[in-house]
Amino acid sequence: MASFKTLDDGDFAGKRVLVRVDLNVPMENGVVTDTTRIDRIVPTIRDLSDKGAKVILLAHFGRPKGERKAEDSLKPVVEPLARAIGRPVAFADDCIGPVAEAAVGVLANGEILLLENTRYHKGEEKNDPALVTALAKLGDTFVNDAFSAAHRAHASTEGLAHALPAYAGRTMEAELTALGKALGSPTRPVLAVVGGAKVSTKIDLLENLVSKVDILVIGGGMANTFLAAQGIDVGKSLCEHDLAETAKRILAKAKEVGCEIVLPVDGVVAREFKANAANETVPVSAIPADAMILDVGPQSIATVASRIDTAKTLLWNGPLGAFEIAPFDTATVAAAKHAAARTKAGALVSVAGGGDTVAALNHAGVADDFTYVSTAGGAFLEWLEGKELPGVKALSS
Template identity: 65%
Template sequence: MTFLSLKTADLQGKRAFVRVDFNVPMQDGVITDDTRLRAALPTIALLSEKGAKVILAAHFDRPKGKVVPAMSLAPIVPALAALLDRQVAFAADCVGPVAEAAVAQLQAGEVLLLENTRFQPGEEKNDPELAKGFARLADIYVNDAFSAAHRAHASTEGLAHLLPAYPGLSMAHELDYLDKALGNPTHPVMAVVGGAKVSSKIDLLQNLVSKVDILAVGGGMANTFLAARGAHVGKSLCEHDLLDTARAIEAQAASNKCQILLPTDVVVAEAFAAHAPHRTCEIGDVTDQEMILDAGPKSVAALAAALETAKTLVWNGPLGAFELPPFDIGTMEAARTAAALARSGRLVAVAGGGDTVSALNQAKVADDFTFVSTAGGAFLEWMEGKALPGVEALKHPS
């Protein structure tokens, strides 16, 4: 299975229904971060240059199938027009007569933004009739919203079966790097997985131990693995009901010849607060009143040494309470090591997930990673080895 390419398609005069992710953070009607708008610009520019009529569709927030004026996409129009340096038309509906009339006005190369797809009750239900309504607006379908690809909605999955379907440039770029990271990676492959709870990442860990050569576990999750090995973790965040699960994952890793890397020394404190009195100690020396808040220097050095041996890295989640200084040191140092290796061309480093992106930005190394996904849930489901409906629907028999 392969994907059709927009770069080689004849698009002159074609109406292109483009599913984008414009679910951007807004404060008092003003966009506070336009990253997702910028991500769509290359696809919009390519379609316009090739003479297509560009029809943009997106969801915003959770109106649950009702028209909620505060969740309209209208405020996005001026920001998008400024980024594109051209006029952007707006349709007050995403389907039916209002949308059809707006599309009929479009000339080749022009851009139209439709109203919030989730104002339609059939969107999240993947209603076939709504998908047909969308299809009436266009000649081809383009999905450039990888971040919504784990949802089987009418505009992300249903419509893809009704028109010639293409991945947008941003989607294709993401799929290419995800394939390099876990689909067809260069070994040795290392994964760094951190965050608070094992319970939220069981599927992820079970998938990774069958795919990677080294799995470094950090954050609160590491405490559960340490406790499963018999270590005392004091007041640390730890899911004591999941010790058997942690042991099962370790056994699965051993049978797949995947090395699990856990902290050997840790930074502990009695209070979960920035600049709380703290100390570094070996695993086994944590007192009843202390909680583990970061990986210690020996652990970070061991992780750095493992990174030096790897050719591919997939990273999801911090190694400690990185939002509270000085418990951000482990995450920051490991991120800088990975970034330096990626920058020198020795490592393909792919990262994703909200906390991970925040941590890499905090370390000022996000631009040095080979690829940083901002797709959140879709990135996590991909790491879990799950098929993403929005991607599967784009596949074309080769």
């Protein structure tokens, strides 16, 4: 992984520091409902503030597509952000121009200012040089702390990194360090657990991973597509039958490069998709025609646990079953707890990410026990797929 400068490498005292953060938080009726992303950026903001920087925060919210939409304003984030940092946060009603310039102009060293939604300007998503110039005018230095937006080459994520001296914030640094340990130069054997509903959304991911990891566990609805490709009747289970050739190609590539693929050998089946539906456990070779697989069975769970025991590095993306409804969360919770215990014992480096994955680990109560849990979603997936992220590349020194 390319080297990048961190907050330890710069002198920020008295400097106007533009900090790209991720404040695209869930909100209902103008109230933030989950502060995870706010909490993640606190160390960077406090660090810069303590160093005497004038901290100027840039962020997007929603998809206003270059128009000022009241429901996409960042103003409701100011109060929860100030509470999390434990310091006042000023707000400017624009991110460029006279309003932003006046707000930046009155900042004292150590003070914090949040600028309005960068996506209120059409040039943000187009990485328009004119917007980059207007933003750069407000700062002396750029810090990117939004790994979750690093897969987009936007004005405030990629453009600014070329216009000003650029550094990685603490969250970005932690993310890049964790990802480097997990796939850049991992301790082997490396195990990847990939689950979720559809193979179609993860073809690039699977094709990249089979050549990078030693063992690949496939679970969730995706596993059904692989089972069906091998001639197993999966009944009414979620399955992309049209991707049989893709599944076969991935299996063949794995065999060729020596990556062990682990598929379920038994499944928990039900006739309806609802909590506590009547269910039974059967071998995958005996799925009833009128039933669907909603979780992997105990034999499969034991196999996954044994592979976790042999691994030194674990990458996790996606649940093993329909973890949102009991009792079909059993396998995901069991595997997550097993991985967490191995991590706490110092035997495993565990890195997980993706929306459903974070929810599943929180549901199992072990998110804090993994080495690193990425909240980045799309950027995490693209990184796992082996794609270069523009926002990260632009930080390379």
